[in-house]
Amino acid sequence: xxxxxxxxxxxxxxxxxxxxxxxxxxxxxxxxxxxxxxxxxxxxxxxxxxxxxxxxxxxxxxxxxxxxxxxxxxxxxxxxxxxxxxxxxxxxxxxxxxxxxxxxxxxxxxxxxxxxxxxxxxxxxxxxxxxxxxxxxxxxxxxxxxxxxxxxxxxxxxxxxxxxxxxxxxxxxxxxxxxxxxxxxxxxxxxxxxxxxxxxxxxxxxxxxxxxxxxxxxxxxxxxxxxxxxxxxxxxxxxxxxxxxxxxxxx
Amino acid sequence: xxxxxxxxxxxxxxxxxxxxxxxxxxxxxxxxxxxxxxxxxxxxxxxxxxxxxxxxxxxxxxxxxxxxxxxxxxxxxxxxxxxxxxxxxxxxxxxxxxxxxxxxxxxxxxxxxxxxxxxxxxxxxxxxxxxxxxxxxxxxxxxxxxxxxxxxxxxxxxxxxxxxxxxxxxxxxxxxxxxxxxxxxxxxxxxxxxxxxxxxxxxxxxxxxxxxxx
Numbered sequence: 001x002x003x004x005x006x007x008x009x010x011x012x013x014x015x016x017x018x019x020x021x022x023x024x025x026x027x028x029x030x031x032x033x034x035x036x037x038x039x040x041x042x043x044x045x046x047x048x049x050x051x052x053x054x055x056x057x058x059x060x061x062x063x064x065x066x067x068x069x070x071x072x073x074x075x076x077x078x079x080x081x082x083x084x085x086x087x088x089x090x091x092x093x094x095x096x097x098x099x100x101x102x103x104x105x106x107x108x109x110x111x112x113x114x115x116x117x118x119x120x121x122x123x124x125x126x127x128x129x130x131x132x133x134x135x136x137x138x139x140x141x142x143x144x145x146x147x148x149x150x151x152x153x154x155x156x157x158x159x160x161x162x163x164x165x166x167x168x169x170x171x172x173x174x175x176x177x178x179x180x181x182x183x184x185x186x187x188x189x190x191x192x193x194x195x196x197x198x199x200x201x202x203x204x205x206x207x208x209x210x211x212x213x214x215x216x217x218x219x220x221x222x223x224x225x226x227x228x229x230x231x232x233x234x235x236x237x238x239x240x241x242x243x244x245x246x247x248x249x250x251x
Numbered sequence: 252x253x254x255x256x257x258x259x260x261x262x263x264x265x266x267x268x269x270x271x272x273x274x275x276x277x278x279x280x281x282x283x284x285x286x287x288x289x290x291x292x293x294x295x296x297x298x299x300x301x302x303x304x305x306x307x308x309x310x311x312x313x314x315x316x317x318x319x320x321x322x323x324x325x326x327x328x329x330x331x332x333x334x335x336x337x338x339x340x341x342x343x344x345x346x347x348x349x350x351x352x353x354x355x356x357x358x359x360x361x362x363x364x365x366x367x368x369x370x371x372x373x374x375x376x377x378x379x380x381x382x383x384x385x386x387x388x389x390x391x392x393x394x395x396x397x398x399x400x401x402x403x404x405x406x407x408x409x410x411x412x413x414x415x416x417x418x419x420x421x422x423x424x425x426x427x428x429x430x431x432x433x434x435x436x437x438x439x440x441x442x443x444x445x446x447x448x449x450x451x452x453x454x455x456x457x458x459x460x461x462x463x464x465x
Contacts, residue, residue: 152302181310181394201393201395
């Protein structure tokens with residue numbers, strides 16, 4: 001009996017010794033995943049697995065002295081996702097020295113809004129139909145004005161949604177086929193723009209014959225400050241593709 | 252009369268058959284032989300180069316302040332009777348292109364919008380068949396980002412407008428969406444509304460007052 005009691009006492013003592021060691025773990029291990037109104041009063045609802053249901057009676061406070069000086073909890077998980085892609089064919093009329101978009105040949109695709117990288121993909125048959133439609137409209141223009149017009153490429157307008165507690169910037173680089181410029185475009189996002197929509201346009205020329213697969217668009221990163229003060233970033237890519245086979249549709 | 256296509260590829264389509272022409276025919280503007288006149292998309296490095304020069308020049312001269320602030324109407328507030336008259340004729344949440352054009356015309360005559368703003372707001376000029384077919388390139392939007400705060404956007408989200416073939420459009424939501432986008436002014440180091448967004452904001456203010464008067 002005495003032995004059993006000694007053994008139990010030893011186990012309890014070992015367990016008690018382990019508690020301060022656990023409390024001294026780096027604070028990065030604790031992630032704030034649920035937010036309640038009580039957060040405004042200084043209470044944090046924490047969970048290690050990230051999926052724990054909110055329980056007001058089980059609020060675990062992070063002691064201020066154990067937190068890094070710059071620790072600010074993430075109120076929302078950072079996300080970036082392309083929302084939509086709009087395409088217009090671009091023509092050039094040398095006699096007028098003017099470029100135009102064809103009004104009635106616009107195509108628009110609302111993307112899923114749940115992926116970091118998503119394109120507006122036209123299948124081969126859809127591409128053929130589209131090219132024919134463009135040709136027909138160009139023919140109408142030629143008939144109306146008597147001027148020669150040349151198909152140049154596509155004007156793409158891409159919308160991207162960004163979500164973060166502390167957004168920093170978005171940097172996008174057009175693909176090399178962008179004739180309106182291929183330099184990276186970097187924009188600083190105001191701090192209060194926790195959920196914002198970014199729209200960017202460019203003119204892209206075909207890189208191959210219009211019967212072959214090709215894609216045009218933008219790729220880059222959305223950067224934000226993380227809870228521990230360090231800079232985090234998520235990759236993003238969006239654009240338009242033609243002659244897309246079925247296996248390429250889900251990029 | 253010819254229709255041309257600038258491409259680094261070798262596409263040369265016969266408009267009558269809707270099929271690519273043979274490789275031997277795809278040898279440039281002068282060399283693209285087709286039995287039917289004005290019936291093909293042509294390759295032309297010359298046109299491509301000319302377009303690039305045109306684009307570069309256009310983007311160099313672009314200013315986001317066009318129309319200049321002094322050209323814009325400002326502080327024009329409509330009287331209650333003006334608003335009532337508009338409410339009788341237009342539904343801010345449901346307009347056809349014709350109704351929208353008429354609505355814009357009325358705002359123009361009331362001094363709310365300028366002629367330049369009518370074009371920015373998508374007034375369709377049906378008197379000109381060419382204008383209905385094509386729109387000049389807007390250099391101001393190319394390779395330049397526009398940012399909108401999610402809180403400023405309509406809860407219904409973006410909806411296709413008249414240019415996408417929509418017959419009836421919720422113009423109030425469309426205006427709320429378009430007015431929210433800002434561009435970054437490097438000189439002032441802040442996000443400012445573009446001239447298009449400012450035009451939409453003026454229209455939105457009227458539409459919002461109208462919807463409150465309904």
